[in-house]
Amino acid sequence: MTAQPPPEHPDFLWRNPEPRASYDVVIVGAGGHGLATAYYLAKNHGITDVAVLEKGWLAGGNMARNTTIIRSNYLWDESAAIYEHALKLWEGLPAELDYDILFSRRGVLNLAHTLQDVREGVRRVGANRLSGIDAQWLGPEEAAEVCPILNVSPRSRYPVLGGTFQPRAGIAKHDHVAWALARRADEMGVDLIQGCEVTGFLKDGDRVVGVRTSRGRVLAGRVGLAAAGHSSVLAERAGVRLPVQSHPLQALVSELHEPVHPTVVMSNHVHVYVSQAHKGELVMGAGVDAYNGYGQRGSFHVIERQMAAAVELFPVFARAHVLRTWGGIVDVTPDASPIIGTTAVENLYVNCGWGTGGFKATPAAGWTFAHTIATGEPHPLNVPFTLERFTTGALIDEHGAAAVAH
Numbered sequence: 001m002t003a004q005p006p007p008e009h010p011d012f013l014w015r016n017p018e019p020r021a022s023y024d025v026v027i028v029g030a031g032g033h034g035l036a037t038a039y040y041l042a043k044n045h046g047i048t049d050v051a052v053l054e055k056g057w058l059a060g061g062n063m064a065r066n067t068t069i070i071r072s073n074y075l076w077d078e079s080a081a082i083y084e085h086a087l088k089l090w091e092g093l094p095a096e097l098d099y100d101i102l103f104s105r106r107g108v109l110n111l112a113h114t115l116q117d118v119r120e121g122v123r124r125v126g127a128n129r130l131s132g133i134d135a136q137w138l139g140p141e142e143a144a145e146v147c148p149i150l151n152v153s154p155r156s157r158y159p160v161l162g163g164t165f166q167p168r169a170g171i172a173k174h175d176h177v178a179w180a181l182a183r184r185a186d187e188m189g190v191d192l193i194q195g196c197e198v199t200g201f202l203k204d205g206d207r208v209v210g211v212r213t214s215r216g217r218v219l220a221g222r223v224g225l226a227a228a229g230h231s232s233v234l235a236e237r238a239g240v241r242l243p244v245q246s247h248p249l250q251a252l253v254s255e256l257h258e259p260v261h262p263t264v265v266m267s268n269h270v271h272v273y274v275s276q277a278h279k280g281e282l283v284m285g286a287g288v289d290a291y292n293g294y295g296q297r298g299s300f301h302v303i304e305r306q307m308a309a310a311v312e313l314f315p316v317f318a319r320a321h322v323l324r325t326w327g328g329i330v331d332v333t334p335d336a337s338p339i340i341g342t343t344a345v346e347n348l349y350v351n352c353g354w355g356t357g358g359f360k361a362t363p364a365a366g367w368t369f370a371h372t373i374a375t376g377e378p379h380p381l382n383v384p385f386t387l388e389r390f391t392t393g394a395l396i397d398e399h400g401a402a403a404v405a406h
């Protein structure tokens with residue numbers, strides 16, 4: 001934090017103010033969701049007495065580690081509504097934030113390799129169309145037209161039987177997204193405070209009135225948790241038990257290549273997903289490690305399987321070399337859907353459980369979480385995603401659309 005910023009880096013990354021004694025709203029976690037929440041609190045609700053407290057550096061958690069897939073083709077109406085709201089927001093963000101977030105609508109192809117995959121995919125295409133979401137079912141040859149290096153040979157071990165395709169889906173550049181949101185929030189008066197770990201909560205009876213941090217106590221009218229991967233541990237310190245488990249999730253990139261992969265391809269069944277970054281790396285995601293953990297690294301055998309799957313789907317990758325691998329910590333709910341809402345503790349709000357797929361939701365998560373914090377009530381889009389569903393049983397099971405890490 002003491003070094004001088006390189007000229008091309010925005011100065012809010014380096015300023016790092018001391019936390020003030022009190023704020024109207026404290027957001028815990030400066031990942032994409034925390035930053036988007038701060039931005040929409042200021043923009044949509046005029047609430048600018050806000051601090052975003054980050055234990056590490058700005059957007060150095062999952063926001064820096066994800067594979068940036070953006071799509072909205074989930075199965076259930078509730079999910080389709082919130083993810084489609086996000087997709088529409090993504091479309092306007094570069095102009096709104098005046099920042100090139102390299103949002104590239106290159107389409108996302110979800111492959112089917114079994115009859116069950118085909119049934120799930122065809123059903124989801126139908127459901128998506130009824131929700132007004134662009135969705136197509138492609139046969140193997142049509143899939144190969146979208147991605148010519150895809151192996152659609154009927155002789156492969158798990159032949160491609162077809163796939164769902166969402167043309168408006170794509171990728172964006174995650175650090176640009178974080179900086180764009182942070183810059184606007186900073187301009188509107190939000191304090192972005194790095195190296196400030198929230199270690200506990202200040203309570204007055206059943207009410208949260210502030211947070212304990214590694215840089216002292218901070219009073220707060222309202223506290224919003226946006227600490228993906230650490231949500232259950234943190235909430236427990238405030239007396240709230242969340243139905244969330246943390247798992248390592250990995251990805252890797254190859255060295256740089258000329259453009260060979262024009263879209264995004266995902267396969268639940270052989271379990272890999274691939275896109276090509278703007279710079280040229282092949283970006284490949286793996287599945288979650290099965291054990292619970294908080295280390296930002298995963299097991300080697302997961303990468304090994306992921307590579308085997310990638311080479312089967314794209315034989316040309318056998319000549320590519322891995323440049324680097326990394327892991328993040330994602331928090332997973334029983335129905336593979338997120339939690340955004342109030343808690344039993346007054347003034348404490350949670351946004352968590354986005355599992356392997358919360359990057360795509362960043363603007364909508366921020367939009368709805370900001371609304372929930374500002375008004376004390378969930379936004380219509382996150383009413384179905386509050387904690388109540390775990391007692392009413394109205395779960396939103398998205399394992400079919402969210403099973404592969406993405």
Ligand SMILES: Cc1cc2nc3c(=O)[nH]c(=O)nc-3n(C[C@H](O)[C@H](O)[C@H](O)COP(=O)(O)OP(=O)(O)OC[C@H]3O[C@@H](n4cnc5c(N)ncnc54)[C@H](O)[C@@H]3O)c2cc1C
Pocket residue numbers: 028029030031032033034053054055056057058059060061062063064065066067068069070196197198199226227228229230234249250251285326327328329330354355356357358359360361405406
């Ligand atoms: C390998 C990988 C690939 C992924 N690929 C995709 C994808 O292609 N598409 C997609 O939609 N999603 C993807 N995801 C999921 C997505 O990254 C997450 O769902 C999303 O980033 C979570 O929201 P966030 O950005 O706010 O999280 P984070 O960036 O993790 O932000 C949470 C922040 O909270 C901070 N924090 C935690 N505890 C404390 C504390 N006590 N005090 C202060 N700060 C704290 C952390 O340091 C962190 O910076 C992927 C995730 C991983 C790991």
